[in-house]
Amino acid sequence: MFGKILIANRGEIAVRVLRACRELGIRTVAVHSTEDKDSAVVHLADQAVQIGPAPSRQSYLNAAAIVEAARATGAEAVHPGYGFLSENPDFAEVCEANGLTFIGPPPDVIATLGDKTAARAAMTAAGLPLLPGSVEPLNDAEGAARLADEIGYPVIIKAAAGGGGRGMSIVEDPVEFSRSYQQTRATAQTLFGDGRVYVERYLPSAxxxxxxxxxxxxxxxxxxxxxxxxxxxxxxxxxxxxxxxxxxxxxxxxxxxxxxxxxxxxxxxxxxxxxxxxxxxxxxxxxxxxxxxxxxxxxxxxxxxxxxxxxxxxxxxxxxxxxxxxxxxxxxxxxxxxxxxxxxxxxxxxxxxxxxxxxxxxxxxxxxxxxxxxxxxxxxxxxxxxxxxxxxxxxxxxxxxxxxxxxxxxxxxxxxxxxxxxxxxxxxxxxxxxxxxxxxxxxxxxxxx
The missing domain is CATH 3.30.470.20 (ATP-grasp fold, B domain)
Structure with missing residues (x-):
C-alpha cells in the first residue's frame, strides 16, 4: 500500500479522497492555487503545496508543477479526482515516467476511451449496442449532412474529445445542420484543442x-x-x-x-x-x-x-x-x-x-x-x-x-x-x-x- 498520495484536485472531491486516504492510513499532499490557499483540503492535508495562480491552466492543469510537487514531497501516487487532468493520457504517462502511480486506467486506455469515436469503435467490437451514427470523425460538412439525412432528424453533433456535457449541439432540421456543424467544431477546438466531431441519432425522450x-x-x-x-x-x-x-x-x-x-x-x-x-x-x-x-x-x-x-x-x-x-x-x-x-x-x-x-x-x-x-x-x-x-x-x-x-x-x-x-x-x-x-x-x- 502507498505511504503518501498527492491529490491533484480541489473542492469536494479532494476532501473525499483525503478522507479515504486517512482511513487507509495513507498520508496526503494537497496541491492548490493561490485562490485556494485557505480551502478545506489544504487545512486537512498532511502537507500542502502551492502550484500556481488561480487560472486552472497555470495550476490544476499544470502537469509539470503537480509532478514536481509529488516528487518534492515524496508522494508515491497521484489521485486525479474528476475533471482537470483526470482523463488526460499525457498526464498519466508523465506520472508513470516519473515513478508515480497514476490512480486510474493506463494511458493507452484513457486515450482510446477518451476519444468518443475510438470508444464507439471499441464498444462496437465488444458487442455493445450503439445509436445509429458515425464511428469515425466527420471532417466535412457535406458528408456529415448526408449521414444526418440517412440517420434521420433530430441528430446530435458531438466533439470526439468532449466531456462534461460540453461540445455538443442538437439539430432538429437539415437547414440548421451546416451552421451547427461549424459551430460545434469551433467550440470543440476552443474547449478541447481538438475540432473533430461525430454525429449520431438524438433521442429527445430518453x-x-x-x-x-x-x-x-x-x-x-x-x-x-x-x-x-x-x-x-x-x-x-x-x-x-x-x-x-x-x-x-x-x-x-x-x-x-x-x-x-x-x-x-x-x-x-x-x-x-x-x-x-x-x-x-x-x-x-x-x-x-x-x-x-x-x-x-x-x-x-x-x-x-x-x-x-x-x-x-x-x-x-x-x-x-x-x-x-x-x-x-x-x-x-x-x-x-x-x-x-x-x-x-x-x-x-x-x-x-x-x-x-x-x-x-x-x-x-x-x-x-x-x-x-x-x-x-x-x-x-x-x-x-x-x-x-x-x-x-x-x-x-x-x-x-x-x-x-x-x-x-x-x-x-x-x-x-x-x-x-x-x-x-x-x-x-x-x-x-x-x-x-x-x-x-x-x-x-x-x-x-
Missing part, C-alpha cells in the same frame, strides 16, 4: 443511465449497478439516483453485463463508468466511458456499502479485487442532489462570493460531501459545485421525502450568493419525477424552455 465498474490488473471486473442521471441542465447532471426507477431488473442486469464486457475488452483498470441512453421502449445504447470516479459515486456507495475511492486506491496499489459479482448486494434507494452556487432564475449563472452562513443538514442516512464552510469565499475561477447531498431510504418515496427535508435544512447565505437548493426541491416535487416518468428534458419543462 433516460441517461450509467453503470459503475471496478476492474483490477488481474482480469477481474464487477459492476455495482446502475445510476439514473436524467435530471440535467445543459447536459450536466443535477440529480442522480440508484436504482434507476421504473427500469426492469432484467434490463439493468444486461446493461451491467455489457459494461463489464466493454471494460474487459479494453483492458480497463480501476473505477470507471459506462454511460448509456435508454429509449422509451427500454432499448439501451452505449454513449461513452468516464475513465475516473464520478461526481455521483456516493449513491452507489450508499446502496452497496462499497467505498469506491478506497477500492480505486487498492487496485492502483496492485491488489486484487476483493469483490466478485455475486458479492455485490444492493439495498434501498439513494438520491444525490448537487448544490451549485448558481442562480436558476438567470439560466444557472454562477454566483460566487463569501459564505456568511453554511450549515449542512444532518439526521439519519444523510451524507454531505462538501468543501464549504462559514467564511469560505467561493472562487469564480472554478466549477460552481459546492456540495452534494446524498440520502438513503428503504424505498424511493422515503428517499424523496428525506432529501426534501435535508435540502430544507441546508442553510447557505452570503452577499450575492444563490444556490440550486430551492430549484432542486422543485424537481423533487415535480409529478413526472415523483412518478418516475421523467427523462432528460425534465429541467427544460420545469423552466418552460
Amino acid at each position: 433516460r441517461h443511465v450509467e453503470i459503475q465498474v471496478l476492474c483490477d490488473g488481474y482480469g477481474n471486473a464487477v459492476h455495482l449497478g446502475e445510476r439514473d442521471c436524467s435530471v440535467q441542465r445543459r447536459h450536466q447532471k443535477l440529480v442522480e439516483e440508484t436504482p434507476a426507477p421504473g427500469l426492469p431488473a432484467e434490463l439493468t442486469a444486461r446493461m451491467g453485463e455489457a459494461a463489464v464486457r466493454g471494460a474487459l475488452a479494453t483492458g480497463y483498470l480501476g473505477a470507471g463508468t459506462f454511460e448509456f441512453i435508454v429509449d422509451t421502449e427500454n432499448n439501451f445504447y452505449f454513449m461513452e466511458v468516464n475513465c475516473r470516479i464520478q461526481v455521483e459515486h456516493p449513491v452507489t456507495e450508499a446502496v452497496t456499502g462499497v467505498d469506491l475511492i478506497t477500492e480505486q486506491i487498492r487496485i492502483a496499489a496492485g491488489e486484487r479485487l476483493r469483490l466478485k459479482q455475486e458479492d455485490i448486494r444492493r439495498g434501498g434507494v439513494a438520491i444525490e442532489c448537487r448544490v451549485n452556487v448558481e442562480d436558476p432564475d438567470r439560466n444557472f449563472v454562477p454566483t460566487p462570493g463569501r459564505l456568511e452562513k453554511f450549515v449542512p443538514p444532518g439526521g439519519p442516512f444523510v451524507r454531505v460531501d462538501t468543501h464549504g464552510f462559514a467564511g469560505y469565499k467561493v472562487p469564480a475561477a472554478y466549477d460552481s459545485l459546492l456540495a452534494k447531498v446524498i440520502v438513503w431510504a428503504p424505498d424511493r418515496e422515503g428517499a424523496i421525502r428525506r432529501m426534501r427535508r435535508a435540502l430544507a435544512e441546508f442553510t447557505i447565505e452570503g452577499p450575492g450568493v444563490h444556490t440550486t437548493r430551492e430549484f432542486l426541491d422543485r424537481v423533487l416535487r415535480d409529478p413526472l419525477f415523483v412518478e418516475a416518468k421523467h427523462d432528460t428534458g425534465l429541467v427544460a419543462r420545469i423552466l418552460g424552455d
